Amino acid sequence: MANIKDIAKMAGVSVTTVSRVLNNHPYVSEEKREAVRSAMVECNYQPNLNAVHLSKGETLLIGVVTPFINHPYFGQLLEGIANEAVKNNYKLVLFQTNYEEEREVEALQMLQFKQIDALIICSRICGMDIIEEFVAYGPIVLCEDARGKNVSSIFIDQYQTFSKALMYLHNKGHQRIGYSIFRKSGTNSKLREKAYKEFLREMNEPFNPEYIFYDCLKFEDGVHVVERLLKMSSPPTALVVTSDIVAAGILTFCKEKEIQIPEDLAIMGFDNQPIAKIMHITTLEIPLVEIGRKLFLQAIDNSEPSHEEVFVKLIERETV
Amino acid sequence: MANIKDIAKMAGVSVTTVSRVLNNHPYVSEEKREAVRSAMVECNYQPNLNAVHLSKGETLLIGVVTPFINHPYFGQLLEGIANEAVKNNYKLVLFQTNYEEEREVEALQMLQFKQIDALIICSRICGMDIIEEFVAYGPIVLCEDARGKNVSSIFIDQYQTFSKALMYLHNKGHQRIGYSIFRKSGTNSKLREKAYKEFLREMNEPFNPEYIFYDCLKFEDGVHVVERLLKMSSPPTALVVTSDIVAAGILTFCKEKEIQIPEDLAIMGFDNQPIAKIMHITTLEIPLVEIGRKLFLQAIDNSEPSHEEVFVKLIERETV
Incomplete structure (x- = not known):
């Protein structure tokens, strides 16, 4: 299909002139206007819908x-x-x-x-x-x-999705399950917290606020999670990590600290970003x-x- | 600092009303306008510069x-x-x-x-x-x-940067050096091709068009590079890969095919993206x-x- 540059070439004028003709700009000579119009007809040019919509x-x-x-x-x-x-x-x-x-x-x-x-x-x-x-x-x-x-x-459905992730880890034999998230507030964060507390109640597990890791947004934030895990006397054995890039960070720093994945710590990511595939991270695919x-x-x-x-x-x- | 919501609360009006007062919208009662103005004075509210610039x-x-x-x-x-x-x-x-x-x-x-x-x-x-x-x-x-x-x-300086990457690989003992890139044309691509050919001339190495890999933009494109390498009787021993994400893809698929990095193939990335750090890729840092x-x-x-x-x-x- 012909484009604006082809039209300009055919009509022997500049792209600006073609653009002016298309937009009914007054400062175009009748001669050039005619040349542009002929070129458009000749190659069956379809102007875009902007002009129509603007009106x-x-x-x-x-x-x-x-x-x-x-x-x-x-x-x-x-x-x-x-x-x-x-x-x-x-x-x-x-x-x-x-x-x-x-x-x-x-x-x-x-x-x-x-x-x-x-x-x-x-x-x-x-x-x-x-x-x-x-x-x-x-x-x-x-x-x-x-x-x-x-x-x-x-x-x-954030509530269902989060519950599903927790139940999957539970069925794999985990009892001490934690999670990481970015914001404390926010609709999705609240729904996830609700799902988490509901899950613990059903499983008769105690709620341990230490098992929730906030401010986790980037790869580097995985470092802080691992540092905190290392200081705990009874760390979680599984984490739901609501971002694959953070999961990748946790995974990388666990390797450095010789924490075995999934033996010492199971990690469930979120989103199925390309990084999850590269690093073989079990995750929930969200078709973003x-x-x-x-x-x-x-x-x-x-x-x-x-x-x-x-x-x-x-x-x-x-x-x- | 007070924001538009604080002002609305103090003045007992909606955010829309505050916004209307700020923009001199006619449909605001004098009473509400006054309440908003008093609230602004009271908390020393600085309206943003939009209004000034628009004028x-x-x-x-x-x-x-x-x-x-x-x-x-x-x-x-x-x-x-x-x-x-x-x-x-x-x-x-x-x-x-x-x-x-x-x-x-x-x-x-x-x-x-x-x-x-x-x-x-x-x-x-x-x-x-x-x-x-x-x-x-x-x-x-x-x-x-x-x-x-x-x-x-x-x-x-694309020319110098590319020459530097090639020379670094040469100094590490490589003679058969190739590169991957996205576009064949484009200013940067042309400068890189020029630097490549100039380098080969100086080193007295033959130009082998097979050693240039086009259309490399994403992680997955690394697969095609590795597949082509595997078919070559005399593949390059080093690659300049003008995108870390493609380098990560090549690296990952090389591992699957048991190509040793850097022994069988040296890889030099571009940009120093977070993925380059994760995967320990030697790269040129471009402060994007x-x-x-x-x-x-x-x-x-x-x-x-x-x-x-x-x-x-x-x-x-x-x-x-």
Whole structure:
């Protein structure tokens, strides 16, 4: 298919001139305008839909709120969102919030002032009360279970997924099971804590707050987990690690400290990132690229808020 | 410091109302407006600079062109760009091009139509002639050596860096040295090919086109490299792999095929990504997050185009 550069070449004008003709810019001579039009007809050029959409008062910009950009979890979500945006001729406005509430409100305000058509929130810091104040201005899509709320959502059942991971470790003979996570608060963190405590109750195991490891986001955070494990008189024999990259870090530092995996410590990762495959980490596959795609499609769908659950899959490898 | 939510709480109004007051929206009662203003004075609230900038006709949006989002190389560049954008109160408009020329032209057009204040191109597909047609509309910053061109650039000396890697392998006793790369064309690819051929000439070694492996972008691409190596009667004994993630893939598949690293094959990575540390890959450290930061700062600097070289560092580990 001919592109804008081919048209420019055929018409003997610059790309800028073609772009001006496409956008009905006034400063183009009638002669050049005609040459561009002839070239377009000759090679059956299909101009993109921007012009059409702009006339409808749409920006063709979708906002994406993400706490971090360069993290495998959010990277895969963004990949799915971006791939679908390209297909549908939208651009993304990226809001890296570092989980600062004010940044998230800025994103919501851009929706309010029609600077973006819709907003995807990959992970939020603002309360639902604040977010719901902005739903009148355009579609908002969350990546968490928001059934019953006035926004759309694509989600996995965090409670069930976490329970499943714990039960898998239990069935492998583990009694002292701990877990690592990034945030103490946050919807998903709370659901996981609830699943954990419920699991312990059912198994008649005591709750040991030492067995929960917070602030685990990156590879390096695995070091601190292992350091703490080494100081415990009765460390957990299995860990649910809610990020493969952290699991990879724990695995690497365990090797250095001669802790045998899975004999001394079983590790169950989360997400099934490429690193989990490389390092043979048993993990729960969460189809993040696919979730990203669905988040985008819901953002450009102007019908009523809807909710879709995505299912996870256990991938058995060598760390449990 | 108080944020917009604190103000809302103090004034007994919604966040939306605070936002409306900040943006001089007409539909706010005088009573509420006054309550918000009092709360702001009371806690010495500093409104952000958006309003000031908008009045100057700026969008506070910076465009970022990247072929892919979820790739470690571009992920780190984006991380640096995004961190600096947050600090300076800018948002990013992301253009994932998949190296399609038309997508890149769309980004240039957004600069032309003042929908963004500046454009950062992490890696381009368009010729410099096309890009230079758009410099009149706003700052354009490239991540390649663009000295002598009418755009700004932050770059590493690809020719010198590649020569350095080849010479290091040569000094370790290797004669049959190959390399892997993503694109056949592209400025950086051409400079690397030039450095390679020049090196061979100086060393009096024959040029063997089989020793160059194209289309190497992801971990999985390492499989194809190893499969091709296994079929060669006289394979290279050392490879410069211009991406750590590909080097990790080669390393992993070599282990499966019982090719000893570095005895049978020496591997020199590029970038010093976290994976290079995990897998003990000898590599050239390219400070991508820092380069991202500099790209952003150059984009918002409205002075004359400028150029800055960033230096690389050899990290010796266990694969050479």
